[in-house]
Amino acid sequence: MNSNTTIQRLLDPIHLFLQCGTPQEWIDAARKPENLKTILLDHLLCELKAGQSAMFLIRKYAVDNQSASVLLEWFKPYEDFAYRKVGNSTTLKGQSNITKAIMAKSDSPYSQDLIDKMVLLIKEELHHFYQVLEIMEKRGIKYETIGASRYAKGLLSAVRTYEPYALVDKLIIGAYIEARSCERFAKLAPHLDKDLEQFYVSLLRSEARHYQDYLTLAEQIAEEDISERVKALGVIEANLISSPDKDFKFHSGKPVSLES
Numbered sequence: 001m002n003s004n005t006t007i008q009r010l011l012d013p014i015h016l017f018l019q020c021g022t023p024q025e026w027i028d029a030a031r032k033p034e035n036l037k038t039i040l041l042d043h044l045l046c047e048l049k050a051g052q053s054a055m056f057l058i059r060k061y062a063v064d065n066q067s068a069s070v071l072l073e074w075f076k077p078y079e080d081f082a083y084r085k086v087g088n089s090t091t092l093k094g095q096s097n098i099t100k101a102i103m104a105k106s107d108s109p110y111s112q113d114l115i116d117k118m119v120l121l122i123k124e125e126l127h128h129f130y131q132v133l134e135i136m137e138k139r140g141i142k143y144e145t146i147g148a149s150r151y152a153k154g155l156l157s158a159v160r161t162y163e164p165y166a167l168v169d170k171l172i173i174g175a176y177i178e179a180r181s182c183e184r185f186a187k188l189a190p191h192l193d194k195d196l197e198q199f200y201v202s203l204l205r206s207e208a209r210h211y212q213d214y215l216t217l218a219e220q221i222a223e224e225d226i227s228e229r230v231k232a233l234g235v236i237e238a239n240l241i242s243s244p245d246k247d248f249k250f251h252s253g254k255p256v257s258l259e260s
Contacts, residue, residue, distance in 0.1 A: 051125035
């Protein structure tokens with residue numbers, strides 16, 4: 001099986017899951033050399049936020065107090081860099097590995113499977129953060145903080161306020177964010193230079209698995225058919241991706257001129 005066939009097999013279920021494709025207007029903007037800095041900066045912060053979301057989720061719902069402290073300590077060097085500009089790729093090298101076990105609290109109704117899947121996701125997101133930072137440093141792109149797009153906030157505004165449905169919604173939203181990331185990596189890769197193309201293609205497998213893990217966990221925790229809820233949140237996601245958006249970012253909608 002050649003690499004193109006493998007990639008297509010990863011993408012087929014994602015295309016079925018997402019309720020719209022990335023607009024051509026976003027691809028046209030993202031491929032412009034002058035927007036590469038924004039793409040990489042936002043991608044870097046998206047990797048951190050994806051890891052943080054998984055960390056906050058298991059801290060809130062699943063792990064014991066000691067593990068909660070370990071998780072916060074694990075993120076500290078990344079947050080120091082992103083929010084306080086302390087450190088660089090050298091100080092972050094190898095920090096994505098964790099040696100201490102992350103354990104469920106004794107009264108947790110959620111399985112160790114939730115924790116294990118989220119810890120693996122966190123490891124991969126933090127490693128991707130490091131990889132993007134390395135790429136930026138090699139290209140002389142200086143790190144700077146940039147504002148978040150409307151995307152994640154728009155999705156999270158739809159989360160129900162009662163459990164376990166709030167958790168189910170957060171997991172479904174996690175699936176959409178990972179699936180959209182995977183789809184955009186694939187859409188953008190052919191328009192980049194060879195090194196960046198290979199890097200973005202290399203991310204497809206983990207992003208595709210992350211989306212599946214989130215969706216599987218949502219189904220397990222709901223213990224009921226969630227297809228209608230998945231569809232409802234997918235409508236919101238598709239609207240955020242396909243509607244006009246003046247703030248160009250990795251997960252932004254259809255770009256429009258600031259003068260429009």
